Amino acid sequence: MSLLTVENLCAGYGGLRVLFDVSFGVEEGNITVILGANGAGKSTLLRALSGMIPATGTATLEGRRVVGRGRHRSAARLGIGHVPEGRGTFGSLTVEENLRAGGYHRPRSEVESSLEGWYEFFPRLGERRRQLASGLSGGEQQMLAIARALMGKPRLLLLDEPSLGLSPKLTGTLFTSLRAIKERLDMTILLVEQNAHLSLEIADDALVMSAGRLGPKQSAAELRQDQQIQRAYLGA
Amino acid sequence: MTVLLQQILDGLTAGVLYAAIALSLVLVYRTSKLVNFAQGELATFGAFLTWQFHDWGLPLSVALPASVAVSFVAGALMERTLIRPLLESSNHLGLFIVCLGVLVTLLQVEAWIWGYQVKEMPNVAEGPPIALGPTMISRQNVVIIAACVLIAVALWFLFQRTRFGLAMRAASDNTPSANLLGLPVTATLTFSWGIAAVIGTLMASLVAPNQFLQPGMLLPVLLYSVAAATLGGLDSPVGAIVGGLVVGVVENLAGTYVPGIGQDFKQAVAFAIIMIVLLARPQGLFGSRTVVRV
Numbered sequence: 312m313s314l315l316t317v318e319n320l321c322a323g324y325g326g327l328r329v330l331f332d333v334s335f336g337v338e339e340g341n342i343t344v345i346l347g348a349n350g351a352g353k354s355t356l357l358r359a360l361s362g363m364i365p366a367t368g369t370a371t372l373e374g375r376r377v378v379g380r381g382r383h384r385s386a387a388r389l390g391i392g393h394v395p396e397g398r399g400t401f402g403s404l405t406v407e408e409n410l411r412a413g414g415y416h417r418p419r420s421e422v423e424s425s426l427e428g429w430y431e432f433f434p435r436l437g438e439r440r441r442q443l444a445s446g447l448s449g450g451e452q453q454m455l456a457i458a459r460a461l462m463g464k465p466r467l468l469l470l471d472e473p474s475l476g477l478s479p480k481l482t483g484t485l486f487t488s489l490r491a492i493k494e495r496l497d498m499t500i501l502l503v504e505q506n507a508h509l510s511l512e513i514a515d516d517a518l519v520m521s522a523g524r525l526g527p528k529q530s531a532a533e534l535r536q537d538q539q540i541q542r543a544y545l546g547a
Numbered sequence: 548m549t550v551l552l553q554q555i556l557d558g559l560t561a562g563v564l565y566a567a568i569a570l571s572l573v574l575v576y577r578t579s580k581l582v583n584f585a586q587g588e589l590a591t592f593g594a595f596l597t598w599q600f601h602d603w604g605l606p607l608s609v610a611l612p613a614s615v616a617v618s619f620v621a622g623a624l625m626e627r628t629l630i631r632p633l634l635e636s637s638n639h640l641g642l643f644i645v646c647l648g649v650l651v652t653l654l655q656v657e658a659w660i661w662g663y664q665v666k667e668m669p670n671v672a673e674g675p676p677i678a679l680g681p682t683m684i685s686r687q688n689v690v691i692i693a694a695c696v697l698i699a700v701a702l703w704f705l706f707q708r709t710r711f712g713l714a715m716r717a718a719s720d721n722t723p724s725a726n727l728l729g730l731p732v733t734a735t736l737t738f739s740w741g742i743a744a745v746i747g748t749l750m751a752s753l754v755a756p757n758q759f760l761q762p763g764m765l766l767p768v769l770l771y772s773v774a775a776a777t778l779g780g781l782d783s784p785v786g787a788i789v790g791g792l793v794v795g796v797v798e799n800l801a802g803t804y805v806p807g808i809g810q811d812f813k814q815a816v817a818f819a820i821i822m823i824v825l826l827a828r829p830q831g832l833f834g835s836r837t838v839v840r841v
Contacts, residue, residue: 361727385727386727386729387728387729388729393727395723399727400721400724401720401724401725402720402721402835403720403835404713404720408717409717411713412717415713415728415729415730416729463728463729
């Protein structure tokens with residue numbers, strides 16, 4: 312059974328409909344990537360899943376409904392860690408305070424040991440734990456945003472274009488970290504990306520979104536060989 | 548020289564009040580991105596409550612905490628019932644009008660209940676003034692300064708040392724992210740309004756013996772406090788305190804030493820400060836600059 316099951320999800324902004332009957336599943340312990348051009352509706356899908364915008368249809372995480380519970384329900388409490396587009400770190404807080412905010416709902420003792428764990432995993436964050444997040448580089452901010460979401464011990468991690476604004480080299484390092492997070496924590500990750508090349512390398516499953524509609528799920532390896540994808544996203 | 552020192556000391560004492568009301572403005576602004584023009588009148592209303600409780604026979608040591616507690620509830624209720632619905636629909640003009648409406652309503656309600664006869668509020672601390680070198684300071688003013696220091700320390704502790712304070716800072720820094728992490732964003736909003744009202748009532752009750760307790764007592768103070776908050780940076784509590792003290796001293800010195808300003812024209816100094824800051828450094832001394840990514 313899928314960890315996350317989405318059926319007939321529709322969402323938009325005001326009168327503008329962006330998602331049309333989106334249905335798919337995310338398998339436990341896998342990295343699933345959704346590829347799509349700018350404006351295809353990838354971010355809207357993640358926002359609908361974490362309750363930032365209203366949506367219709369159903370989405371269940373481990374059998375519990377996550378869509379359609381009213382506007383102010385918290386994604387974090389339902390087991391969803393969402394790293395938003397543009398990272399959304401708290402610039403006026405220190406690195407450590409950002410991480411503590413991520414672990415707000417967990418007991419203090421667990422927060423302390425998780426902190427040490429993430430400083431070990433991302434040594435750069437450990438070195439800068441007393442600095443304001445606004446002083447971090449783009450790559451460090453992305454690490455911080457990911458670690459902050461994981462401080463809440465989610466069952467599912469949503470990542471919205473983590474490669475945005477990062478150099479190819481940094482993106483490579485970041486994606487290697489994602490793979491390590493998946494393997495070490497057995498984390499299930501739903502990634503939306505424009506960078507098909509790198510994301511297909513770390514992903515297990517892949518789907519393509521265009522104009523608010525989602526194509527069938529394929530294995531990432533399969534999609535890498537797909538001629539159309541190669542032309543559209545991989546520059547072949 | 549003695550006159551100068553005394554003027555500076557008087558300026559600081561006045562500035563402490565401006566700083567406290569500016570702190571209230573900043574607390575509300577940080578969570579609601581709104582300058583609550585009714586903040587001064589809420590404080591005056593709180594002072595009236597203190598007076599009323601005292602007039603009914605309660606000692607000040609009971610009357611003051613009682614009115615402070617009522618203020619917390621009133622501030623929180625105002626956010627819940629009047630502000631939240633408009634904030635959620637980002638109706639900024641509506642919010643501005645609501646604040647003006649609350650200001651006018653409070654003025655009228657005060658006049659209706661207590662009239663325009665100036666009420667005599669007792670001092671917390673009686674006794675002869677204390678000599679500080681060549682200058683003098685009244686015991687009540689010492690209490691006022693101590694109260695402001697206490698408020699500042701308490702707020703620092705809340706923001707820097709408590710979990711809820713961390714949530715307050717995170718929510719005002721980036722509300723969508725705070726929501727995603729499941730921080731109690733709406734509770735921080737309500738709490739900020741409550742605390743802002745508490746600070747106002749406490750300080751207004753303490754300065755009421757020096758000022759004249761009547762409707763609109765703090766209207767001039769609100770102007771100085773807006774200047775102080777603008778100078779310090781609307782989202783910076785430290786800025787509010789520094790701004791309040793600077794405005795208090797500048798206003799006093801300008802009134803005494805600059806020909807033509809005098810006691811009657813001092814309020815123009817507040818406007819001048821607001822204008823200069825907005826033109827030269829809109830984010831204020833300690834405020835965060837708003838960067839819009841295009």
